[in-house]
Amino acid sequence: MVARDSDGNFLLAAAKKIPGEWRPETAEAMAAEFGAQLAAHFHYSDVVLESDCLTLIQKMHHPEEQHDEVGVLCRSIRRLLFASGQGGWKHISREANEAAHLMAHTETRWNERVVWVDQPPVFLIDQLLQDNVTASID
Structure with missing residues (x-):
């Protein structure tokens, strides 16, 4: 999951492994x-x-x-x-939510949960920028 402020700026990202098939x-x-x-x-x-x-x-x-x-x-x-x-x-459109989907697919790398506050993980930066552009167009 990804959290942003009302201007679209990054607040936090988190990933958590959820066992089972849903x-x-x-x-x-x-x-x-x-x-x-x-x-x-x-x-x-x-x-x-x-x-x-x-x-x-x-x-x-x-x-x-x-x-x-x-x-x-x-x-x-x-x-x-x-x-x-x-x-x-x-x-919101899927295109404006790709950073959250990237986090969801990345979460399988961890056994528990991981939270990034104030600074996004490097692998997420480009997608956050793209999501902001897409959201401003929607």
């Missing part, structure tokens, strides 16, 4: 919950979850209607986001 929507929700937990840990406020998983974003609006693991995760994410002040979520 549906893409569930894996995306697990990553979003991990990001919300980190936002709470670092006392970020007014956090907006951005995801290219449209079904996850749709389920975030009415998680009480979801009776599966994604619904449970959505309720947890909402609780974490609103605990730090104003919270929100929005759908």
Whole structure:
């Protein structure tokens, strides 16, 4: 997962190995919950979850209607986001979210979790710049 401020500047990136095989929507929700937990840990406020998983974003609006693991995760994410002040979520294009996907695919290199704060890992810098360009076009 990747966190940026409202201007698109890098705040933190994190990777965490999640054992087992999960549906893409569930894996995306697990990553979003991990990001919300980190936002709470670092006392970020007014956090907006951005995801290219449209079904996850749709389920975030009415998680009480979801009776599966994604619904449970959505309720947890909402609780974490609103605990730090104003919270929100929005759908973004896959092209504007490639840095997060790079982190998701890179995470398999570690057995636990890794967090980079203030300075992104070298392998992520070019993609962060590209995502900012793409987001400004969207």
